Amino acid sequence: MRQFAQAVNRVGTEHGTPLKYQRASVHQWLSGHLPRESTRPLILEALARRLNRPVTYEEAGFPQAPGSHDQPNTVDDLIDLGRQDMDPSRRKLLTAGLYSAALTVPAFAALTSKASAEDQDRLTRPTGRIGMGEVETVRRMTGKIADILDELGGGHARPMAAAFLVNTVAGYLRADASEKVHRDMLSAASDLTYLTGWMAMYERSHGLGQTYFLHALDLARESSDLLTYSRTLRGMSLQASHLRHGRKALEYANSAAEAAPQAGPRLVAFLRGQQAHASAMVGDRSGAITRLKEAETALDRADSRRDAVGGYDQAAFLFHVSHVNYETRSLSASIRSLQDSIRVMSPLERQGRLHAHAVLAQRQYEFGHVEESCASWGHFLDDYEVLSTARGDEHFDKLRSLNFPRVSPVVRNLNERIVDVANLKAA
Structure with a gap:
């Protein structure tokens, strides 16, 4: 019962509605007491993740969902x-x-x-x-x-x-x-x-x-349209990987690759890069390295034209290299790959650059490179000031929660800027 309550709480936290259910609540549910309507889909999702299949309202003994x-x-x-x-x-x-x-x-x-x-x-x-x-x-x-x-x-x-x-x-x-x-x-x-x-x-x-x-x-x-179907599955794999559902990310990535056997080299690189990241998440380092090599080879064969939607380029490839290094606990290599990715990123990709600088800053902080992390956070704030993005908000919240191990002029300057940007966003 305790594990079930924890599983529901985890789904709630991921959903943005933290919960504090305990085994007594589960006992009430099993005794026939209906959970709150807002909690029912969270319970179904927790059950589905445990069983690895969708669970319906009817199976759980809940009234049908409104509007179905x-x-x-x-x-x-x-x-x-x-x-x-x-x-x-x-x-x-x-x-x-x-x-x-x-x-x-x-x-x-x-x-x-x-x-x-x-x-x-x-x-x-x-x-x-x-x-x-x-x-x-x-x-x-x-x-x-x-x-x-x-x-x-x-x-x-x-x-x-x-x-x-x-x-x-x-x-x-x-x-x-x-x-x-x-x-x-x-x-x-x-x-x-x-x-x-x-x-x-x-x-x-x-x-x-x-x-x-x-x-x-x-x-x-x-x-x-096989290619758009494939590309969408790849996007779903990226979403699953962001939420730390490694096996689901790999399932979607593999399905995406299977759906596009005749894909051009740029899309092949796109798909192999995501397969590499997902493989690393489930502990398959060898498979991840193989997929990265395939992505690099395919990208080398791609022409210079890049799609506006879902395009894949050298910066995206290096970002995948960084993810694989991070998942396999090569933190310093992950940082270097991220820095290389940012260097070749188009100046027009402010959304991607904002995310990359924030990820780099967090990994530098984790590695103990405080001054370098502050500099990367500063680059993040340059873009965050002018972009309207919830992912930027998420990174900014993370920045504000950090406790830097020592105070230096660089740290003080960053803290002052955090206050300025927070006031700007609140205005």
Whole structure:
């Protein structure tokens, strides 16, 4: 009973709602007392992680979840999700959705064979209202939103993405079009939905991010877009690794690689890098090193063009090298790889640079390099002052919690700047 209570508490902490349940509470639940409604999904997630499979409300003896339905529709559900994400009064409740670490994603081939017959009527459309121009509009807007994410942060970019999904893309998905145009529109919509999920993940709204990712998978499946399906699974692997679910991260990363056997070298590098990180998380150092070598080889063969959404470059590869070194307890090598990653990072990638400097600063602090850590935190604050990002907030909270082992002019200067930035953010 104590372990069960601890497991529920851990899920609550991850969800942003710390709990203090003890064995007496579990005894009450087992005796037939219904937990609070807000606690029930946390209990289901704790059970699912233990059993390694989803657990339903019915199995647990709980009343059905409010608002559940049996026949989901990809476009309708996406519109509903986007509308709630656009509404400031609803967004807080929406972002409180629970991340599921026991979610199982079917193989792409199984999904396409199952969906083929039921989607055919909807995919074959008469000549109509939209053409490739509208598809190109969605792709260009996705690129522009990705640029805003890098320059200003997800706090500004995600509401724009949600509004564009609801007000424009949803109409395109329902418009008459040739089969090819409609499939291309589904693929473009999947890219945008994936990016929106990525931003939600970066804003620490992990349940919401996972929901967007699942919609992106549905759209990619309907358009028979193996590459976007694969890339979305890779994003889900990154999310799982960030939340320290190593085996789930590896499962998603391997599924992503299996879904894209004909991927180009840049995407192959993208996938192998994530497989390397996840392999290191589960203790497979040899497998991680092998995957890193494969990622490096593939990246060497890639052309100079980098996708706006989900692109992979030398900086991203070196970041993966750093993760593998860190997971295998080569802390000094991890720090060097991170420094190399930052050196080759584009100056336009402020979001990525902010995150990289914060991670570097924390690892330098862990290694006992106090002055170097302060300098890296200073670079982090340069970007944090102008970006709207919940991940930046998370790093800033971590910075404020640190107790530096000695006071020096460098430490004093950093502490003074922390106060200034906190006042700026509170204004």
